[in-house]
Amino acid sequence: MADLIWKPNKKQSEFLSLPDSIFEAMYGGAAGGGKSDALLMLPMVREFYKHPKFKALLLRRTYPELEAELIVRSQNGIGSGGPSYAHFGGKYNQEKKRWAFPNGSMIQFGHIEYDSDVKKYDSAEYNYIGYDELTSFTEYQYTYLFSRCRSSSDNLPAFMRSGTNPGGVGHGWVRARFVEPAPYGTIIIDKVTKLKRIFIQAKLTDNPHLMKNDPLYAMKLQMMPEKDRRAKADGDWWTFSGQVFDDYREEKFKDEPENAQHVIDAIEIPKWWPKFLAIDWGYSAMTVALWGAMSPESRLYIYREYSCKQTKISDWSTNIGRLSEGENYSDIVMCQSAWQNRGEDSSIAEQFESYSGLRPRLADNRRVAGKLLLQEYFRWRAKPARKIEAQGYNPDTAQTILRQVGLDAYKDYLVSFEPEKPETNLPKVQIFRECVELRKAIPLCVYDDKNTEDVAEFPGDDPYDAFRYLVEAADRFKGDGKTEQEFHLRVARTIQNLEQTRDMTSYYINMRRLEKHAVSERPIKRFHRRMVA
Numbered sequence: 433m434a435d436l437i438w439k440p441n442k443k444q445s446e447f448l449s450l451p452d453s454i455f456e457a458m459y460g461g462a463a464g465g466g467k468s469d470a471l472l473m474l475p476m477v478r479e480f481y482k483h484p485k486f487k488a489l490l491l492r493r494t495y496p497e498l499e500a501e502l503i504v505r506s507q508n509g510i511g512s513g514g515p516s517y518a519h520f521g522g523k524y525n526q527e528k529k530r531w532a533f534p535n536g537s538m539i540q541f542g543h544i545e546y547d548s549d550v551k552k553y554d555s556a557e558y559n560y561i562g563y564d565e566l567t568s569f570t571e572y573q574y575t576y577l578f579s580r581c582r583s584s585s586d587n588l589p590a591f592m593r594s595g596t597n598p599g600g601v602g603h604g605w606v607r608a609r610f611v612e613p614a615p616y617g618t619i620i621i622d623k624v625t626k627l628k629r630i631f632i633q634a635k636l637t638d639n640p641h642l643m644k645n646d647p648l649y650a651m652k653l654q655m656m657p658e659k660d661r662r663a664k665a666d667g668d669w670w671t672f673s674g675q676v677f678d679d680y681r682e683e684k685f686k687d688e689p690e691n692a693q694h695v696i697d698a699i700e701i702p703k704w705w706p707k708f709l710a711i712d713w714g715y716s717a718m719t720v721a722l723w724g725a726m727s728p729e730s731r732l733y734i735y736r737e738y739s740c741k742q743t744k745i746s747d748w749s750t751n752i753g754r755l756s757e758g759e760n761y762s763d764i765v766m767c768q769s770a771w772q773n774r775g776e777d778s779s780i781a782e783q784f785e786s787y788s789g790l791r792p793r794l795a796d797n798r799r800v801a802g803k804l805l806l807q808e809y810f811r812w813r814a815k816p817a818r819k820i821e822a823q824g825y826n827p828d829t830a831q832t833i834l835r836q837v838g839l840d841a842y843k844d845y846l847v848s849f850e851p852e853k854p855e856t857n858l859p860k861v862q863i864f865r866e867c868v869e870l871r872k873a874i875p876l877c878v879y880d881d882k883n884t885e886d887v888a889e890f891p892g893d894d895p896y897d898a899f900r901y902l903v904e905a906a907d908r909f910k911g912d913g914k915t916e917q918e919f920h921l922r923v924a925r926t927i928q929n930l931e932q933t934r935d936m937t938s939y940y941i942n943m944r945r946l947e948k949h950a951v952s953e954r955p956i957k958r959f960h961r962r963m964v965a
Contacts, residue, residue: 438514440477444470446617447632448477452589454619455581456629458566458610460596461669467595467634468501469511471562474593475539476520480560484536485585488560489553489577493568495543498529502564503541506531544569546871547682547695550576559583562593567600570875571609572683574602595634601675601875611669676803676877676887679810679859691858692812695871698864701725701735704923706762706909710795710902711752713770713780715742718894720869721752722902726762728924729857732809732906737867739895745783753788763905765795767897795901796908800885802900809861809903814854825849861903870895922946 440448444466447459459467471490480486492498506517507524517524517539522531529541540558544550550573561581563569574594583590596606610631613620620629684692701707705725712720723736738755740748770780771794778786785791796802825846834842863870873895880888887896923946930939 436509436513436515436519438469438473438476438511440470440473441466443632443634447593448474450630450632452591453628454591454630455627456592456594456610457632458594458596458606458629459632459634460566460594460606460610461598461634466511467597468505468564469514471564471593471595472502472505472510473514474562475560476515476517480588481520481522481533481537481539482535483585483588486537486560486588487556487558488539488562489542489556489558489580490539490562490564491542491544491569492564493543494545497565497568498541498543503529506539506541544573547572547576548865549573550683553577553580556580557582557584559588559590560593562595564595565600566594566596567598567602567606568596569602570682571602571605572681572685575685576683598669599878601878603669603878604675604678607669675875676879677807677810677874679807679812680874681812682871689812694810694812694859694861694863695865696862698735698866699733701733706906707759708902708905708909709752709756709761709764709790709792710898710905711764711766711770711784711792712894712898712901713767713784714894717741718869718892719743719748720894720898721755722867722870722895722898723755724902724906726906726909730860730910731857732861732903734861734863734867734870734899734902736864737870737895739869745780746787749784749787752784753790756788756790761790762909764790764792765901765905766792767795767901768797796904797901798904799887799900800883802904803885803887805907806900806903809907810859812859814858870899874899 443459447457447470450457459470475481475486475488480488490502492502509516517531520533522533522539524531531539540556542553547570558581561577563574566574578592581590581592596602598607610620610629614631616631616633618630621627622629681688681693682695684690705727708724708726710722710724712718714720718739718741721736721738722734725733725735727733736755738748738752740751766781766784770784770792772779774780781792781794830842830845833845865871869892873893876890876892877887877896878890880886887893923943926939926942926946929942930936
């Protein structure tokens with residue numbers, strides 16, 4: 433045991449010795465500051481593990497990250513030549529991912545990949561909850577577990593601790609919560625909860641052990657691109673802008689309205705709703721297909737997902753065709769790469785049509801426009817009311833606009849004085865919980881360093897691309913298919929009237945009238961399923 437010594441550096445000591453009255457503390461900044469080691473050693477340095485009622489929970493976003501980082505260190509030794517949890521008398525349970533100590537204290541490892549995963553901790557209680565790489569988590573995943581951090585013993589504290597680097601999907605909210613409100617090392621008192629929190633800045637130079645054991649590490653960081661260097665070497669929190677779709681919610685926050693949620697349990701999709709299919713093809717990467725349906729109120733429901741890797745075209749095309757049995761589509765779109773000449777007799781798109789019986793068109797690949805459209809579909813807050821000119825309507829101004837600009841501008845001027853209708857259809861998209869790959873991809877979308885208006889490409893971004901194609905196709909339908917959309921709205925009203933009155937005679941009369949005029953009233957280009965023998 434004498435040879436197994438872990439000695440904290442100055443910043444780690446500052447972090448570990450914080451008063452227990454500070455409920456939240458985040459130790460973050462540059463890479464290599466020893467943040468993970470500090471989180472692991474906190475129960476040992478403070479000797480909490482000696483208390484029989486002590487319980488801790490240490491978290492990473494995904495299980496592979498948890499296993500490769502925290503669990504391995506706790507088993508093989510923390511820091512450079514430091515002790516493992518076994519040297520403190522702990523025994524590890526592989527099945528439960530838990531260290532148990534002779535007196536009954538416990539340190540649990542866990543992961544929260546989806547927002548809904550936080551609920552598996554609802555029945556638990558922890559004195560200490562530690563988040564490793566906090567910026568990989570959503571704000572909901574962090575704040576939800578506040579209710580699980582409490583103590584059943586007078587001589588044990590309850591607090592949250594975390595470590596992280598700048599960047600990642602949670603960069604924005606972490607910076608806003610810990611970095612922006614006060615200078616480094618200043619205690620912040622939350623205006624609502626009155627709980628205290630603090631940010632301890634870490635720099636590479638704070639970790640002499642790493643500098644000694646890997647002297648080239650600092651040089652490697654200096655060779656990185658400017659933004660990465662400033663973040664990783666200097667701990668600069670103002671380099672990255674963070675998550676692209678910050679309105680996205682798998683679960684709403686406690687103080688948010690009911691509509692602040694995009695992931696829902698599956699509902700029955702009426703057969704007559706306009707349907708859309710989008711496919712992003714890949715072999716080494718994923719092939720992803722997403723199905724969407726548009727309600728009469730113009731809300732898009734993502735109701736089905738299919739994905740595969742390194743799969744023959746004949747297999748995935750046939751599978752998508754089978755999943756589409758009995759459905760007609762207002763539009764089917766496919767990524768541009770599927771139309772490229774690959775030296776074969778037919779393109780991927782043509783082979784897909786042959787095997788699936790579905791005829792796609794080329795998807796719109798305007799990346800920035802697609803990102804902006806998705807942000808609008810994710811929006812759940814109503815827009816600010818239109819600002820009406822202080823002087824009010826002026827007939828002379830109106831006539832001048834009519835004469836000099838034209839009738840459309842004149843009408844816009846008149847409309848500017850009408851009260852706006854409240855937005856009731858927010859958000860404009862809902863995603864079924866079963867669409868797991870899409871749910872993984874959306875929170876991982878961050879801005880590109882070179883094109884700051886675009887989403888950076890990342891491994892596993894194929895569901896995002898398919899989603900973008902799908903929303904663009906549906907939004908195009910809302911404009912080009914306005915007449916058909918109005919037809920579906922009339923059908924919805926007819927069905928609703930039947931449910932209220934039970935008058936089958938009126939229902940059949942109205943439906944026959946709608947069907948009679950459907951062809952003349954709906955001059956829509958259709959992408960029907962071509963049945964395969």
